[in-house]
Amino acid sequence: MRRMKLWISNLSIQRKIIFYVYLVISPILVLISTVLFISNYRTSIRNQIEADINLVKSVEESISVIQSDVTDLSIYLCINSDINQILTSGTPQALNQNRRLWMNNAPMQFVEDIIALKGYIKTIAIYPENGVFPYLRCIDSSAYLPSIEQVRNTDTYQASVANKGEVTWARVSRGDSDIYKANRTDKIVMYREIYDLSKKTPLGYLVFGIDARKYTDLCKNALQQGDEGIVVLSWRGEELTRAGEVDAEILQYVQSTAYTATPYQQRDTYFQYGSYNVFCSQSQKKGVLVCKMVPKSAGNSQLYSIAMLPVLLLIGLLLGLWPLLQFVSNVISKPLGRLCLAMDKFKKGDFEQKVTVTASDEVGAVTECFNQMVEEIKELIDTNYVMALKEKESELVALQAQINPHFLYNTLDSLYWRALHNGNEELAEDILALSQLFRLVLGQGKGIIPVCQERELIARYLQIQKMRFTDRLEYSINIQEDMLDYYIPKLILQPFVENAIIHGLENTSATGRLLVTGCLKGGYLEFSVQDNGIGMTPEQVDGIWNMDDSKRYSSQRIGGYAIKNVKERLELKYQDDYRLHIHSEVGKGTTITIAIPAKGKVVE
Structure with missing residues (x-):
């Protein structure tokens, strides 16, 4: 603190004014910037939550559309009269003689055209319960089980029979058997049993295989950062697909009865679990459940962009204040600067300094006092300093006058000519040098001489x-x-x-x-x-x-x-x-x- 006070005390008046103004205004600006930052941060977080909720809802709606299209197609096959005739026929052996039974007696060409148009349906199978050969179609080189007898031994068949015609969705990964004899790609498979109109007699077993990449691509498009994750579950809590970094604890929680037991309309679309923000969407009772997991640390990356506006505003205001403060402080410091300049010149010996008084304030009063002080000191110097200078000059003159110049000049001239007359030129030159030395030292009593004369001396x-x-x-x-x-x-x-x-x-x-x-x-x-x-x-x-x-x-x-x-x-x-x-x-x-x-x- 003492060093700070010393530093401030050594500042010029102009800089002190600027420093104290900044000292007062800066906290206010910082407070305003902080309020703006908090407001922007809350707004940004709220917008981000809404954006994530909308993204998850969009994914859930897109998947629901896909499943709805497949379900509608399955309903069409279940109620189609031509297919019902094949499934209810009492002479399956006769029908099996026709190798193009399904293409000639059922609208399978139409179905295949729809499958080709959709693009994401890779396999379709219809297993009649009456012994007619099944209709098996695989676009991705996969292969279904060849007979209904083998299919009846699968868990998915048993679940479909128990559901009494309701649609069942499950994931079949590449290489898994289940309904397939050979599965070449990851699939989301729809199963359902075909019943008669009274729903008492099972007529057949219908299977659709959807390319799982369609689900995965929709999920990936909803991920904004590398550490986010998204998972799609069936209404029973079975995982259908995932993308990104899926947290195991959160997945276990949303699959548990503690979560699924709550009616889907009453579930929170957004909640926090551990170090994650979780966003969920399910629009139908037996529709898919889509959950997105976003680490809370991801919000920290937004702090920089959010803080930039208040920080830039703060910096801009502080920089913008500088020229204004320069102008205002000059009004006060400029007269003081002229006064300091005059004092500096006065300190160096210029006793003619006089500063024009331009104001009647405190600075003007100080300037007037300075002018009066200069006049009084000048008078004092004229009476004391000049006298001391003359005294020193008198001492120099007295030192020079210790020897009678004329006597020395005449004597040395006589010695010079005698030495020259006797042929002793070296001695004559030395005597001449001595004579010139005395002339330079004592001549005319001058106190200021050119450098050339001092050099000659x-x-x-x-x-x-x-x-x-x-x-x-x-x-x-x-x-x-x-x-x-x-x-x-x-x-x-x-x-x-x-x-x-x-x-x-x-x-x-x-x-x-x-x-x-x-x-x-x-x-x-x-x-x-x-x-x-x-x-x-x-x-x-x-x-x-x-x-x-x-x-x-x-x-x-x-x-x-x-x-x-x-x-x-x-x-x-x-x-x-x-x-x-x-x-x-x-x-x-x-x-x-x-x-x-x-x-x-x-x-x-």
């Missing part, structure tokens, strides 16, 4: 030191040409060069190497003074910055005081917009890095 100084150290000193000055016309404070490099020679190379017999470089980098003039002298400890480096003011003029050598003076002058001129770094290691040398803004150039 260093070059003359090193030329004189070369005369002293001869082969013990090697130096190189590499300052880029494109920075020579920029103005810099006078004597910000020479003190470090002198310190490198006096403190770094003077106390060692090894050859001293000094490298002075300069380049333009990122809008800054960056200089480096590097030597391979004896180096300094961290304590000695700290001692340079913390030198006691009482030692300022105790020595003619510039040394540590001049280095500290350089730092003070850079602070006065550039405030924090400069870099002065000393890196030194004992026995390895010292590297001085100075970086100041590249401002002001010589105008030709």
Whole structure:
């Protein structure tokens, strides 16, 4: 919580406004989205239940239509007078002499045309009880039992006789015998006994074999997902066909008397059993029962699609709020932004900042106070800071004035001409270099000079030191040409060069190497003074910055005081917009890095 408060406190005013508006509105939008999600979910579940109920009902109706067509065809055969004449004939031996009895004396050609038209009836058999040869027709290469005597021994025959002419449906899988001598395909078989009009005397036994794939295809079309299952039962609870994943426990339940004992009109078309939603349909007392089993987990897959609309609505509203909040927050934050920009420029030294007051609210009052504060601070700086700067400049002038310039110039000129007159040109050049060095250091008391003059000053100084150290000193000055016309404070490099020679190379017999470089980098003039002298400890480096003011003029050598003076002058001129770094290691040398803004150039 503390980190959250800290994070919020560090936000800008504009972002705080946006954050708090979102903090207030987001829960409301989330609540609305949740209500929409729950409503959509319930509606979707209700629609899905209705859809599954309708699917199961559609399957049950389609199967009922098939069975009704077959039942109607069987009724036609039972009441057909031509067929009745064959079934009631007292001279079966005479009829059996006619090999085309059924085709010539009964409407079997018509029946076969209907079977061909329907497509799903694969076999038909009529077994007369009076000894006439049966009519056996198999389209799928199956084969019926050849005689009524063999048929009477089957369970299905016994059940049909017990039903007194009622239709019986059963499944006969491929390879099972029952009524068939050879069964080539899965079938849903209809059995019924043919009676006379008084329903007392059995006349024959009628069998239709329906392709079970017709049932299975209807069931598969009702499955929407791979983990669903559907099963078709006869009115007695015997399984006719199935498709998909059928749960054994649910199947056992719907086949039990606990379920079938309830009148079919009073049964629930939808109920839950374990981890499944179960949908059942039965429209007739002795019609088929169709049950579909849908795992409850299947509804979870709908959550994604259902949740998408509220989530997209939530995201759309949150994104749509962004430009609106940006506009509203700008009304407040923009004046504050102008005020912050003015404060930032003021912090960097621009004391002419003044923000226009555009409103009379709290922001306007703060802006007015800022303008007044700037005026008062500017007056304070004019009276204190400028005085301190002049004092520092006076110290530099006092340091330069320690030697009488005119006396030095005249003396050095006399020595130069005498050395030249005596033929000692090398000495004359050294004296000339010393003279030019003093002219550069003391000339006209200028505090700001071009880089090229600072480079010449260093070059003359090193030329004189070369005369002293001869082969013990090697130096190189590499300052880029494109920075020579920029103005810099006078004597910000020479003190470090002198310190490198006096403190770094003077106390060692090894050859001293000094490298002075300069380049333009990122809008800054960056200089480096590097030597391979004896180096300094961290304590000695700290001692340079913390030198006691009482030692300022105790020595003619510039040394540590001049280095500290350089730092003070850079602070006065550039405030924090400069870099002065000393890196030194004992026995390895010292590297001085100075970086100041590249401002002001010589105008030709």
